Amino acid sequence: xxxxxxxxxxxxxxxxxxxxxxxxxxxxxxxxxxxxxxxxxxxxxxxxxxxxxxxxxxxxxxxxxxxxxxxxxxxxxxxxxxxxxxxxxxxxxxxxxxxxxxxxxxxxxxxxxxxxxxxxxxxxxxxxxxxxxxxxxxxxxxxxxxxxxxxxxxxxxxxxxxxxxxxxxxxxx
Amino acid sequence: xxxxxxxxxxxxxxxxxxxxxxxxxxxxxxxxxxxxxxxxxxxxxxxxxxxxxxxxxxxxxxxxxxxxxxxxxxxxxxxxxxxxxxxxxxxxxxxxxxxxxxxxxxxxxxxxxxxxxxxxxxxxxxxxxxxxxxxxxxxxxxxxxxxxxxx
Numbered sequence: 001x002x003x004x005x006x007x008x009x010x011x012x013x014x015x016x017x018x019x020x021x022x023x024x025x026x027x028x029x030x031x032x033x034x035x036x037x038x039x040x041x042x043x044x045x046x047x048x049x050x051x052x053x054x055x056x057x058x059x060x061x062x063x064x065x066x067x068x069x070x071x072x073x074x075x076x077x078x079x080x081x082x083x084x085x086x087x088x089x090x091x092x093x094x095x096x097x098x099x100x101x102x103x104x105x106x107x108x109x110x111x112x113x114x115x116x117x118x119x120x121x122x123x124x125x126x127x128x129x130x131x132x133x134x135x136x137x138x139x140x141x142x143x144x145x146x147x148x149x150x151x152x153x154x155x156x157x158x159x160x161x162x163x164x165x166x167x168x169x170x171x172x173x
Numbered sequence: 174x175x176x177x178x179x180x181x182x183x184x185x186x187x188x189x190x191x192x193x194x195x196x197x198x199x200x201x202x203x204x205x206x207x208x209x210x211x212x213x214x215x216x217x218x219x220x221x222x223x224x225x226x227x228x229x230x231x232x233x234x235x236x237x238x239x240x241x242x243x244x245x246x247x248x249x250x251x252x253x254x255x256x257x258x259x260x261x262x263x264x265x266x267x268x269x270x271x272x273x274x275x276x277x278x279x280x281x282x283x284x285x286x287x288x289x290x291x292x293x294x295x296x297x298x299x300x301x302x303x304x305x306x307x308x309x310x311x312x313x314x315x316x317x318x319x320x321x322x323x324x
Contacts, residue, residue: 137194
């Protein structure tokens with residue numbers, strides 16, 4: 001009994017090691033191939049479910065909605081979160097620092113930040129999506145409507161009726 | 174080869190996700206940005222989601238719900254009003270933890286120490302010690318003792 005369960009555990013362990021070392025190819029819409037570890041690719045819930053459903057791991061996954069530049073950045077995040085452990089306090093702190101630096105760099109280029117957000121949503125990478133949307137939300141913080149419009153290139157399109165309603169809401173507040 | 178053709182989020186949905194993560198004050202201002210933003214933040218479903226996400230008790234929050242505790246002391250009712258931590262800030266001023274709104278004729282708050290509140294009366298020998306602690310349901314209190322007062 002003990003040897004039986006031991007063998008089963010060893011087999012499971014070997015299987016896990018094997019799947020951990022499996023490589024998966026992701027192809028951008030420009031046809032550029034990116035080879036990543038399965039652990040990294042599994043950060044994407046979309047890819048994870050396809051792999052678990054016995055999808056064509058060997059053939060790879062073309063991503064028609066993501067360009068090479070965006071995919072490279074997304075993979076950078078997935079590698080960090082998928083390939084590294086986050087069990088100890090130090091490991092978690094290192095990941096938190098990575099996230100902080102990662103988003104600070106993205107924040108400097110709003111258009112690119114937007115692309116990465118869309119890709120994170122498309123691939124269902126929850127952690128990355130939360131990180132980027134929170135960053136954009138933080139940009140809104142403390143800004144006047146006018147400043148928000150400028151920051152995101154939004155056109156002022158409120159109707160006279162909207163303005164009337166806003167005035168009314170203000171007097172109630 | 175199976176291409177991943179997951180549905181992409183619309184711009185409207187993306188802003189919705191972002192605004193859900195913005196603080197309430199900024200969301201309130203957002204209704205003056207554009208008709209699109211106005212539509213998002215005025216949607217009752219959005220408001221509910223936003224409230225659920227942001228109405229998390231935190232030590233910095235000032236509660237806006239009150240738990241009224243009435244204790245019978247020598248036939249007199251002593252009421253304490255305890256802020257219950259269920260909602261986020263509504264005022265920038267930190268409210269007192271306790272407020273005695275009606276303390277019968279003679280009982281008043283004599284001392285406070287580590288969450289213990291001592292109610293005493295000049296005309297009576299009994300003192301009342303009340304202890305409270307924050308819980309997910311609000312501030313739960315325990316009436317500790319009515320002991321003899323040391324002169």
